Amino acid sequence: MSGAPATPSMTAAAPAQGPARALLLAAFVAMLFIGTGLFQSWTLALLIVNMALVSSIMALGVNIQWGYAGLFSVGTMGFVALGGLSVVLVSSAPAPGGWAAGGPGILLGLMMGAATIAAAVMAAAKLPKGRIRTLGVAAILIVGFLIFRGIFDPAVQAVEANNPAAHGNLGGLGLPVLLAWPVGGLLAAAAAWAIGKTALGLRSDYLAIATLGIAEIILAVLKNEDWLARGVKNVISLPRPVPYEVDLQRSQAFLNWASSWGFDPITASSIVVRLMYTGLFAIVLLALIWLSQAALHSPWGRMMRAIRDNEVSAEAMGKDVTRRHLQVFILGSAVIGIAGAMMTTLDGQLTPGSYSPLRFTFLIWVMVIVGGSGNNWGSVLGGFLIWWLWVMVEPIGNWAMTVITTGMADGWLKGHLINSAAHMRLLTMGIILLLVLRFAPKGLLPER
Amino acid sequence: MDILNALVAFLNFVFIPGLAYGAQLALGALGATLIYSILRFSNFAHGDTMAIGTVFVILLTWGLQSVGVSFGPLPTALLALPFGIVLTAILLLATDRAVYRYYRRVKAAPVILVMASLGVMFILNGITRFIIGTSDISFTDGERFILTAGDFRAATGLAEGLAIRTTQGVTVVVALIAVGLLFWFLQKTRTGKSMRAFSDNEDLALLSGINPDRVVTVTWIVAAALATTAGTLYGLDKGFSPFTYFQLLLPIFAAAIVGGLGSPIGAIAGGFVIAFSEVMVTYAWKKVVTYLLPDSLAPEGLVQLMSTDYKFAVSFVILIIVLLVMPTGLFKGKSI
Numbered sequence: 208m209s210g211a212p213a214t215p216s217m218t219a220a221a222p223a224q225g226p227a228r229a230l231l232l233a234a235f236v237a238m239l240f241i242g243t244g245l246f247q248s249w250t251l252a253l254l255i256v257n258m259a260l261v262s263s264i265m266a267l268g269v270n271i272q273w274g275y276a277g278l279f280s281v282g283t284m285g286f287v288a289l290g291g292l293s294v295v296l297v298s299s300a301p302a303p304g305g306w307a308a309g310g311p312g313i314l315l316g317l318m319m320g321a322a323t324i325a326a327a328v329m330a331a332a333k334l335p336k337g338r339i340r341t342l343g344v345a346a347i348l349i350v351g352f353l354i355f356r357g358i359f360d361p362a363v364q365a366v367e368a369n370n371p372a373a374h375g376n377l378g379g380l381g382l383p384v385l386l387a388w389p390v391g392g393l394l395a396a397a398a399a400w401a402i403g404k405t406a407l408g409l410r411s412d413y414l415a416i417a418t419l420g421i422a423e424i425i426l427a428v429l430k431n432e433d434w435l436a437r438g439v440k441n442v443i444s445l446p447r448p449v450p451y452e453v454d455l456q457r458s459q460a461f462l463n464w465a466s467s468w469g470f471d472p473i474t475a476s477s478i479v480v481r482l483m484y485t486g487l488f489a490i491v492l493l494a495l496i497w498l499s500q501a502a503l504h505s506p507w508g509r510m511m512r513a514i515r516d517n518e519v520s521a522e523a524m525g526k527d528v529t530r531r532h533l534q535v536f537i538l539g540s541a542v543i544g545i546a547g548a549m550m551t552t553l554d555g556q557l558t559p560g561s562y563s564p565l566r567f568t569f570l571i572w573v574m575v576i577v578g579g580s581g582n583n584w585g586s587v588l589g590g591f592l593i594w595w596l597w598v599m600v601e602p603i604g605n606w607a608m609t610v611i612t613t614g615m616a617d618g619w620l621k622g623h624l625i626n627s628a629a630h631m632r633l634l635t636m637g638i639i640l641l642l643v644l645r646f647a648p649k650g651l652l653p654e655r
Numbered sequence: 656m657d658i659l660n661a662l663v664a665f666l667n668f669v670f671i672p673g674l675a676y677g678a679q680l681a682l683g684a685l686g687a688t689l690i691y692s693i694l695r696f697s698n699f700a701h702g703d704t705m706a707i708g709t710v711f712v713i714l715l716t717w718g719l720q721s722v723g724v725s726f727g728p729l730p731t732a733l734l735a736l737p738f739g740i741v742l743t744a745i746l747l748l749a750t751d752r753a754v755y756r757y758y759r760r761v762k763a764a765p766v767i768l769v770m771a772s773l774g775v776m777f778i779l780n781g782i783t784r785f786i787i788g789t790s791d792i793s794f795t796d797g798e799r800f801i802l803t804a805g806d807f808r809a810a811t812g813l814a815e816g817l818a819i820r821t822t823q824g825v826t827v828v829v830a831l832i833a834v835g836l837l838f839w840f841l842q843k844t845r846t847g848k849s850m851r852a853f854s855d856n857e858d859l860a861l862l863s864g865i866n867p868d869r870v871v872t873v874t875w876i877v878a879a880a881l882a883t884t885a886g887t888l889y890g891l892d893k894g895f896s897p898f899t900y901f902q903l904l905l906p907i908f909a910a911a912i913v914g915g916l917g918s919p920i921g922a923i924a925g926g927f928v929i930a931f932s933e934v935m936v937t938y939a940w941k942k943v944v945t946y947l948l949p950d951s952l953a954p955e956g957l958v959q960l961m962s963t964d965y966k967f968a969v970s971f972v973i974l975i976i977v978l979l980v981m982p983t984g985l986f987k988g989k990s991i
Contacts, residue, residue, distance in 0.1 A: 279766055360956075405975055411766050412697040413978060416908045420971035423905060431964045564901075565780065569773055576770065630784035637777030641754055644771055 229584060229652055236591045243599070250474065253481035255598050256591075260488035261550045263590030265567075266574040267495055267583060268542030273572075274581035274654070275503065276535040277515040279411045282402070282418030284567035285425035286540045289398055290391030290547020291557045292429060295379055295436045297387035298446050302378030305434075308369045310377055312362025313434060316355055323351025366434040376437045384446045388491070388548045395544025396537045398425070403533040422564060429559040436557055443556040449483040452476040484553055491549065492587070495542060499583045511535060512581075565633065570597065573640045579650025588652055596639070597632060604631035661946035663815040667804075668942070673927075673934040675823040675892055678830035681926030682885035683903060684910035685837065685919055686878045692854040692917035693874045694755070696768035701882060701907065703779035704747065706900035708883030709890045710787050712739035713794045720796070728798035729825060730891055736884065744879035750775055751875055759871070776901075783897045791896040795822055815946075822892040833884050834923060837877070841919065846873055854917065902967075906933070909970040913977045915984025924985055929970050937963040 244252035265283065272278045327347045334340040367375045398421075406417040430438050455461045455476040465475040502508050514521040514528055522528050551557050570593065578589020608628040615621045643650065683705060690698045698704075715735035719725075726734050754775060758768050801824045804816025841847040846869070853860040853870045861867060886900065893899070910929045914921025939957035948954075961968065977984060 279769070405979070409978055409982075412769060413912065415697065415699075415769065416905070416912065417971070417975065417978075420905050420909070420967060420974065423902070423967040424965070424971060427964050427967060431962060563898075565777070569777065572770075572773065573777075626788075627785045630781050630789075632781070633777045633784065634781030637774045637779075637781060640774035640777065641771060644767070644774065645754075645757060648767070 229588075232588055232651055236588060236595070239592075239595050243595070250477050250481065253478060253485060255595055257481060257484050257488060257553055258550070258598075259591045259594040260485065260492055261546050261553065262571065262574060262594045263587040264488075264492055264495060264546035264549070265543050265571045266578065266586035266590040267492075267499060268539045268546065269571050269575045270539075270578075270580065270583060270586040271499065271542060272536055272539035273575060274586075275508065275511045275515065275539075276532060277411075278407075278532060278536055278539075279415045280418040280536065280539075281415050281564070281568050281572070282422040282540075283543055283571050284562055284564050285418075285422030286395040286398065286543040287547035287550065287567050288422075288425055288429055288559065288562050289395045290388075290544040290549070291551035292436055293391035293394045293544070293548050294384060294387040294445055294551040295442045295557050297380055297382050297390050298384040299379035299442055300381045302369065302374035302376055304369050305366055305374055305377045309362030309365035309434075312358055313366065313377070316359030316362060319351065319358055320355040323347060323355060326351065363432075363434050371433075374437075375440070376434050376442075384448050384552055385487075387552065388545050391548030392541040392545040395547070396541040399537045399540030400533070403536045407532050407536060408529060419564070419568075422568060426559060426562055429557075429562075436559070439560050441556055441558045441560075445551065445555050445557070447555060448487060448552065449480055452480055455479060488549060488553075491545065495545075496583055496587065503583065570636060573636050575650075577639060577643045577650055579652040579654060581654035582650065582652045585650050585652035585654075589650070592651075593636070593639070596635065600632045600635045601629055604628035604635075657946045660813055660815040661943045663807075663813055663817050664942045664946065667815070667817045669931075669934055669938050671819060671823055673931045675826040675888075676934065677927035677930030678826050679885055679889045679892065679926075680903075680906055680910050680930050681923040682830055682833060682881050682888070683907040684914065684922035684926045685834070686881035686885065687907055688911040688914070688917055688919065688922040689874060689881070690878050691911070693850060693870060694759075694768070696765045696772065697908065699769060699772045699904065700776040700779055701878075702901045702904040703776050703783065703897075704743065704879070704882045705886030705889070705903065706783045706895075706897050707746065707779050708739055708743040708879065709886035709895055709900070710783055711742040712736055712883065712887045713787065713792060713890070713895060715739055716794050726797060728821065730795045730797050730822065732794055732887055732891055733825065733829070736887055739887065740880045740883045743883045744876045747875045747879045748872065751871065780897065780901065787897075789897060791894050792890075793894045795891045797821060815942075820892075822888075826888045826892055829884060829888060833881065837881070837919065840877070846870075850874060905967055906930075906970040909974040912974055913984055915986040918984065918986040921984055921986035928985075929973060932973055933966045933969045936960045936969045937966050 240252050240256060243255065265287065268286070269280075269283060272280050327344050330343050330347055331340065334343055366377060369375060402418065402421050406414055406421075409417060429436060432438060433440065436442050452473075456472055461476065461479075462472055465472045468475075503511075510521070510526060511531060513524075514526055514531055518528055574589035574593045575586055576589070577593055578587070579585030605625070605628040608625050612621045612624050683701070686704075687698060687701045690696070690701070712732050712735045715738050716730075716732045719731050719735055724734065725731050754771050755768065758771060798821050800818060801821055802817065802819040804818040807817040808814070839847075841851055849860065849865045850870050850873060852863070853865055853867065857867075860870075889900075889903070906929050910925035911922050912925070913928055914923070914925030937959065939959040941954055941956070941958045944958050945953050
């Protein structure tokens with residue numbers, strides 16, 4: 208971990224080393240999930256597994272940025288949301304009349320906006336320094352902004368007026384939903400390129416604050432630009448890559464299969480659907496892990512770690528640090544974008560109101576740090592462990608509060624305490640993060 | 656008369672709200688910049704420190720109200736503020752002992768301290784929700800207005816009204832007092848001077864016999880006072896909600912960086928730059944423009960540069976421009 212001091216406590220706190228330790232921890236986490244399945248229900252266990260797989264991929268993306276290269280980016284939520292947007296844009300059906308109402312106008316407006324920024328950047332680079340440059344750039348920006356609003360606003364109004372109760376947006380392309388996953392990665396990568404170009408030269412904490420802002424802006428766009436993905440009115444019933452439970456229950460072949468094993472058809476159908484998601488997600492995760500491991504152990508990976516551990520000496524060896532940082536920032540963001548698209552596919556809907564930085568940025572960071580920065584398998588372990596805890600802390604807290612308050616008389620305090628159990632999650636995550644940072648700063652699975 | 660009406664509309668909808676918001680941001684940014692310059696890390700828990708400080712003040716205000724204490728026309732929360740500051744200071748000092756002190760001792764990289772502050776942020780956010788829930792709370796009382804729009808119209812005969820809410824007046828006055836006290840403390844007292852010395856050059860300060868533990872303790876106490884005051888004023892003015900306090904982190908850091916991280920004057924200037932830009936970019940200028948232009952040219956649209964939902968974008972764009980053009984901020988800050 209970049210800059211982490213080598214304290215004696217963290218080498219001492221490792222009873223088992225290497226693969227044995229990894230297997231032991233993996234077995235422990237597996238026990239948690241099997242326990243959930245046995246004592247609660249297998250549908251719940253699979254639900255947690257699926258989100259844990261998605262979270263692990265997000266953690267993998269953050270690990271690429273932080274663990275490989277030491278980039279402190281806290282814009283994860285923005286890339287997750289962009290991935291979600293790609294699902295709407297790629298796979299939802301086109302809104303009838305939406306494109307005709309103002310699609311070309313919106314596209315032209317956006318192109319004018321991009322052209323304005325490009326012209327301003329070029330003018331800033333080409334014109335001689337001084338008052339002329341300042342005025343020129345300002346003039347380009349103001350005129351460009353007016354043209355942009357002039358074309359963009361009427362088009363947006365026309366699209367949003369098109370049957371707002373059901374659509375009011377452009378809709379998507381109606382393509383298979385699996386295609387949205389790589390597209391989500393590309394969308395996030397494109398955004399990361401633009402962000403990286405401006406913010407990556409900055410110092411570490413400035414980058415953190417800049418990315419925090421970017422994530423909020425991306426979310427604000429998703430919430431307010433109704434023509435894009437209906438904003439906070441949400442896009443629901445997105446297509447699924449797997450069959451619907453109802454269809455399975457209607458299929459005679461499935462019913463025969465279920466009864467031959469003695470399963471209840473309704474439970475069986477939901478378990479089968481979830482297992483299909485698990486399979487799809489696991490394939491993506493394993494492919495990404497394989498690629499990341501290969502990259503980490505290639506000369507490129509060694510170079511990245513060299514840059515992370517000592518930027519100055521890496522630069523002296525002729526490595527282009529800023530360029531490498533940009534590259535790794537884009538790669539990590541693309542992985543996060545893919546995970547965001549997968550999550551929206553799993554949910555079957557895009558709800559911009561439900562994205563919060565605590566859940567989609569900082570929780571992922573906790574996964575990476577707890578798992579072990581720089582270690583891909585650590586991110587996966589952290590993803591599974593922390594996601595299980597995030598889901599289970601609430602019922603555990605509820606149970607604990609009920610036990611604590613059994614002796615109390617019914618009243619304001621008792622009700623308040625029981626209601627408050629829902630907020631135990633944040634508290635628990637904070638404590639776990641602080642304990643790991645302090646006593647095992649290299650995480651559960653250290654890098655080497 | 657139309658120019659006067661335009662001016663009044665500008666004062667009413669842009670200047671006064673911007674002034675109050677700027678004062679709140681400035682106090683927040685002062686706390687963040689102080690922690691940065693002396694403890695040398697960006698404290699991501701600062702927004703949640705403001706939130707929990709405000710929670711203490713709200714609880715104390717409710718306590719005072721229930722025993723029948725009030726502050727006349729002013730909000731009762733002002734009476735509760737000093738006690739809220741004490742509680743927040745105790746909390747921050749406890750956090751420092753439990754979390755940050757260890758990393759100072761092992762001389763951890765600043766980014767590790769930032770991560771630790773993420774953990775503290777989670778915990779403070781959790782405690783805030785645990786104590787007071789997630790709903791919006793309004794805890795202002797006393798007179799609602801210093802000057803109502805109706806009185807102003809009656810007194811001046813103008814069509815446009817000018818209203819000044821008590822919370823806006825209180826914000827500006829309290830912020831002035833707080834900033835005055837802070838600068839007196841930093842410039843004139845021995846402890847304040849030792850803090851500045853520590854911020855300028857830690858090694859030299861240690862060499863000249865300054866006790867680092869004392870400097871750190873005082874820094875946390877001052878930061879607690881600033882954060883609680885900023886949070887309380889913001890809550891009085893706009894209502895308390897734990898989510899908005901977390902989101903204030905961005906404009907506050909933007910203000911501190913725009914002014915120059917580590918520079919108290921810069922933090923104040925940055926706070927007002929961010930606040931006024933935010934208000935001016937997101938205000939619908941239709942009213943002001945209609946007064947100024949002849950009827951034939953009256954605008955049809957709202958004449959709004961950006962919808963209010965994009966106010967984050969404003970702080971962000973200013974932040975990026977300042978960082979690209981003058982990386983150390985308006986008033987030369989430091990970079991570690």
